Amino acid sequence: MSRRPLAGIAAAALTILLAWSAYWALRIGYADYLAQDHALPATRAALRLTPSDPALHMQLARALLSSKAPDPSIQRAAVEDSLNDALHLSPANSTLWIESADAAEQLHDYPTAEADLLHAVQLDRTFSPRWLLAEFYARRQDDHRFWPAMRAALATSYDDVTPLFETCWNLTSQPETILPRAIPPRPEVLTQYLDFLLTKNRLDLAQPVAAQLLPHPTPATLPTLLAYCDRLLWFNQPIPARHVWNVLSAARLIPYPSVAGITNPAFEKPFLQQAFDWRLASAPGISAQHDPALLTFEFSGKQIEHAELASQFVLLAPATTYRLTVSSRNETDVAALIPGIVRTPDTGVHLHLIQSETHLDFLASAPPVQGPDRQPQTQTYPFTTPLNSNLFRLTVTYDRTYGTTRFEGAVSLSQLQLAK
Numbered sequence: 001m002s003r004r005p006l007a008g009i010a011a012a013a014l015t016i017l018l019a020w021s022a023y024w025a026l027r028i029g030y031a032d033y034l035a036q037d038h039a040l041p042a043t044r045a046a047l048r049l050t051p052s053d054p055a056l057h058m059q060l061a062r063a064l065l066s067s068k069a070p071d072p073s074i075q076r077a078a079v080e081d082s083l084n085d086a087l088h089l090s091p092a093n094s095t096l097w098i099e100s101a102d103a104a105e106q107l108h109d110y111p112t113a114e115a116d117l118l119h120a121v122q123l124d125r126t127f128s129p130r131w132l133l134a135e136f137y138a139r140r141q142d143d144h145r146f147w148p149a150m151r152a153a154l155a156t157s158y159d160d161v162t163p164l165f166e167t168c169w170n171l172t173s174q175p176e177t178i179l180p181r182a183i184p185p186r187p188e189v190l191t192q193y194l195d196f197l198l199t200k201n202r203l204d205l206a207q208p209v210a211a212q213l214l215p216h217p218t219p220a221t222l223p224t225l226l227a228y229c230d231r232l233l234w235f236n237q238p239i240p241a242r243h244v245w246n247v248l249s250a251a252r253l254i255p256y257p258s259v260a261g262i263t264n265p266a267f268e269k270p271f272l273q274q275a276f277d278w279r280l281a282s283a284p285g286i287s288a289q290h291d292p293a294l295l296t297f298e299f300s301g302k303q304i305e306h307a308e309l310a311s312q313f314v315l316l317a318p319a320t321t322y323r324l325t326v327s328s329r330n331e332t333d334v335a336a337l338i339p340g341i342v343r344t345p346d347t348g349v350h351l352h353l354i355q356s357e358t359h360l361d362f363l364a365s366a367p368p369v370q371g372p373d374r375q376p377q378t379q380t381y382p383f384t385t386p387l388n389s390n391l392f393r394l395t396v397t398y399d400r401t402y403g404t405t406r407f408e409g410a411v412s413l414s415q416l417q418l419a420k
Helices: 003-035 040-049 054-066 072-089 094-106 110-123 127-139 143-155 162-171 175-182 187-199 203-213 222-234 238-250
Strands: 286-291 294-300 306-315 321-330 349-355 376-384 391-399 408-419
Touching: 054 072, 054 094, 072 094, 094 110, 094 127, 110 127, 127 143, 127 162, 143 162, 143 175, 162 175, 162 187, 175 203, 187 203, 187 222, 203 222, 222 238, 238 306, 286 306, 294 391, 321 349
Parallel strands: none
Antiparallel strands: 286 294, 294 408, 306 391, 321 376, 321 408, 349 391
């Protein structure tokens, strides 16, 4: 046979192949177009064009479920046939098994829904099918199967799992059982669960969670552990708060030593704004600037009459006499404000030492922080702590003295020291 007839046959075969390919490309493309309309007629039309598409069989099942059929039994049989067709065409597709389970649950066929989800879990080792299985058991109020399923889901979870904690919380009247039954020993999950408990102010339940995180603190767990330490202080639990702080200090996750008197007394390090470090407050007409070794408050002269400027929790020994020494400087040029008159202005800046339990101020009678303009000033405030109390809030406030005008200018603090 000559080469010319062979070439003709090859060309004809190629033309037929290309035409066939073009036909199926157009057919599949048109089926995809029809499938964009999820209504029952369009889905059936798309399925006639591509009957081997498992996703379309699943779409048909969903469309049948949402349609109003005169005979529910016929509708149910049609849905089940569509589900079986989809699973038969792609038996290893876990997503289809999950969708089949959802359809079965809508049909109140709970054994089939559970079996499909269990099969999806076997096919897919990731989080999603395990989470959906746990949620299924929660909806069924199946306490016996829910907790192992939830623990398995959290063991493979990622990202935000707060909704799963809410599910656990809603399923039991004994939230203390959630940790041993559902929370795996994964730092990522424990950290999120500790955050969750802090939002509910359940420090009693937070303690055993924090106890699992504290032996090996990391930069990832640091923000949550600091927030836990902070919450303990606000709820007047200084001993566990000190333990958390000291663990973080020993791990060098915070730039401070263990708790002893005033933290960051010379304002050398950036403020953590929580736990045992300084926290700044904001008030109209007053601005604060923290530079290395200096904390400056500037007053516009139009500020409110009473405002907290800065504060810090401090642990002190009971029934002990201390001396609080404050190094400061009044940045106001008094001579420029009142020509020919040089006097020490009333800055209105005060120090307070508030007992956490009783809210008594152990520096209530102390004079304000003030001194000659632009000259360093050192003031000492003696006080004695009461029996059986060791947690206090050291605060810096502005309080306009009655009979005086609002202070205009700036006051800088360079150091606060405590000594027995």
